[in-house]
Amino acid sequence: MLNGGAGTDTLNTAKFGGNYTVNLATGETNYRGRPETPVESFINFENIVSGRGDDTITGTDVDNTIDSGPGSDTIDAGGGDDTIFARSGNDTILASPGGDLIFAGEGNDTITTSGPDAVHAEAGNDTVILGDSTELFADGGSGVDRMDASVSTASFRINLGTFATGVEGMRFVNFENLMTGAGDDVIIGTDDTNLIDSGAGDDRVFGRGGDDGLIGGDGDDILFGEDGNDILRGGSGNDRLYGGDGHDEMYGQTGDDLMIGKAGGDSLVGGLGSDILIGGAGRDFLTGGDDDDELYGGVDSDNLDAGEGNDLLYGGDGDDFLAAYGGDDVLKGGNGDDTLAGGLGNDRIFGGTGADEIFGGAGDDVIVGREGNDTVDGGAGNDIILGNFKQDRLSGGAGDDAIFGGDGRDYLYGNEGNDRLYGGQNLDIIYGGEGDDFIFGNDDNDLLYGGDGKDTLYGQQGIDSLRGEEGDDILFGGDGDDRLSGNSGADMLWGGAGNDILYGGSGSDILRGGLGDDTFEFNEVSDSTRLAADVIKDIEGVGSAGGDVIDLSVIDANVTGLNYVNDSFTFLGVKTREEGLAFGAGALWLEDFGGQTRVFGLDDNDGAVDFALWIADGDRFDVDDYLASDFIL
Structure with missing residues (x-):
């Protein structure tokens, strides 16, 4: 039994080494090291100096000085205004409710404060946890250090570069990473790499330089990544995330969020809620989530994935990929050679300038190719497709579609369903496909094919070629020297104005030449037989030079x-x-x-x-x- 007696006494076990468990309040000690136990019990010691080893030391309610020496030690200061030297090693320190002075030494230490303490974490990657302290000075020292103030409800104004906190009695020095609590905080990072979690509350966080990680937590937060390749997480609430320069990753998570990537190739994920995502400059990847989102790609070639919901997607400049999936969506390709996929729902899709590939998917879609040589597949559903100004390839897919070629030499294919196809300006090639289709060549020299079903073909202006193919078809040549072929089925052919050639093919056909010197053509005796004879009506110039x-x-x-x-x-x-x-x-x-x-x-x-x-x-x-x-x- 060692008795320190009156005064302020120090128990020194440094020379013994080994792992001590010492309680200055109870006088109990447990030594793990050599077989013998140098000290079995003691009383009336206020201070301790321990040696090399992983020690566990508990202080008293009075003022203690605890020097745990080298090793990964665990220190509970107890009560009083204590002075603690943890030295080297990965130490765990629990400060007392009094005003403690703590020197954590080298190593990756964890210090939990409990009063108006002064903490010097010194070398190593340390964590200082703000406990019940309302006053605190904390110096992280060298290394990558973290201040955890998540239990606090104070609204901090923290500048990690200038050490200001905005809370009287608190000062944080040399911390790279930070966690705050439920207050409405304003946090400014440094030019180095920072990890900042602003916790609950409506916070504003500025990453400054470096590759930062910013977490908004609960509340309506505003996060600025600024320079560097940053990762921003909005958390719950209606957040605003600004990436700044660099290749940033942004996650809105829950809430109706606004996310702007700015410069650099960024990745933006909206998550739950109706979000607005703006990629800015650089090749960006935007993912909207399941609600009604707005995605804007901006400059360069971007990838926009809206997910479910009724979404708005705008590719902007560059060769963009836009995919909407579920919901009634609006997709706009903008400049560049874009790929747009509407997915499920009744979508409106606009290709913009450039040679675009557009897929309507299921649903009753409206698709406009606009400028450029576009390729369009309407997919399932009753679609409306407009090619507009260039050489377009337009396919309706399954369903009763309306397809308009517009200017340029277009290729139109109705596919399944009862379709309406309009060639527009220039030489067009039009296939009705399966179903009972209406086909209009409009201006110039067009090629019209009815396909299966009972089709109606109008060549209109120009020297057109019309083929009814399968089914009982109706063919109108219109103006110009047209060629009309009914092929199989009981067809009706009307040449219209011009010197037309009419070939009914098999089946009982009705042939009308119309104005001009027309030719009624038969290639086999089976084209017109007693049981299935063709009928010529409106023949001209019989018995004279010229005529039909x-x-x-x-x-x-x-x-x-x-x-x-x-x-x-x-x-x-x-x-x-x-x-x-x-x-x-x-x-x-x-x-x-x-x-x-x-x-x-x-x-x-x-x-x-x-x-x-x-x-x-x-x-x-x-x-x-x-x-x-x-x-x-």
Whole structure:
């Protein structure tokens, strides 16, 4: 038993080494090191000097001086106004409610204050935790140090560069990282790397230089990353995040946030809430989240991902990628060759300048290519697509779409559904695809293909080529020297003004030449038979030079035996059925049927009519008016 007696006495165990557990208040000690125990118990000692080892020391309620020596020590100052020397090692220090003077020494130390203390963390990466202190001087010393004032409700005005705190009685020196509490704080970082968590409250944080990490926490915060490659997290609340120069990462998290990347290639993630994200200069990546967000790419080639919600996306300059996914979204590509994807919902998509690729996705979308050679796929849904000024490739996808080519040489494809396709200016190529489509060539020389279904094709101005293809189609050539081909199905062909060529194909077709010297073309005897005969209406110039003609020159009029020559028909004029059949292969004759002229032809000698054509224009021409010159044999 050691008894310090009266006065201020010091217990010195430094020379023994080992790991001590010492309680100055109770006099208890526990020594771990050599087998023998140098000191078993003591009383009346106020101060202690320990040696090398990982010690645990507890002070008294009076003023103690504790020197824990080298090692990773744990010190509880107890009460009183204490002086603590932790020396080297990674120490843990709990200050007393009194005014303690603490020198933490070298090592990565953790100091928790409890009164009007003066803390010198010295060398190492230290953490000072503000406990119940209302007054505090803390010097982090060298290393990367952190001040944790998260328990405080004070509103700090902290400048980590000038050591001001804005709270009377508190001064923080040489701290790189900071945590504050529930007050409305203003925090200014340094030109070095800072990690600042402003906690709850409506805070303003300025990172200054260096690669900083700024955390707003709860409340409506304003974070300025400024220079350097910074990471900003808004936390909950309606926050404003400004990245500044450098390649910054910004996370709005919960709340309706405003995020501006400014210069550098930035990454902005809105999170929950209706956010506004502005990339600024540099190649930026913007992600909106599930609510109604606004994303603006700015300068350079940006990637905008809106997520769910009814979002607004604007690419700005550069070759941008915009994806909206769910919701009824508005996408604007801006300048550059952009890729825009609407996703689910009824979207409005505008390509802007440049050669854009646009995908409407599911939903009833409105898509405008604007300037540039654009490629558009409307996707599923009833879409409206406008190509505008350049050479566009426009595809409606599934659904009943309306597609407008505009100026330029456009390619339009309706795909599935009952579509309406308008070629606009210049030479256009238009495919209706599946479904009952309406196709309008408009100006210039257009190529129109109906595809499957009962289609209606209008060539309008220019020298157009119209093909009905599958189904019972209606073809109007309009002005110009047009070529109309019905192909399969019972089609109606109307040449309109100009010298047109009309080919009905298989099926019972109705052919009207209209104004001009028209040609009614037949390529096989099966194109018009007794059971499925074509009907020519509105024939012009019968029996005279010029006018309309019936072209049978492609048909081989004699397929008997080993005759492989494409033989021509022999025009017999008006004959009876028996006279025509008696002539045999190659015969072409006319019969009158109640004022209607009927044309019959044979390509073999089987005794049956092979080719049959009705001409329903008895009001102007009789069967005797027709001459061989009205046919191309």
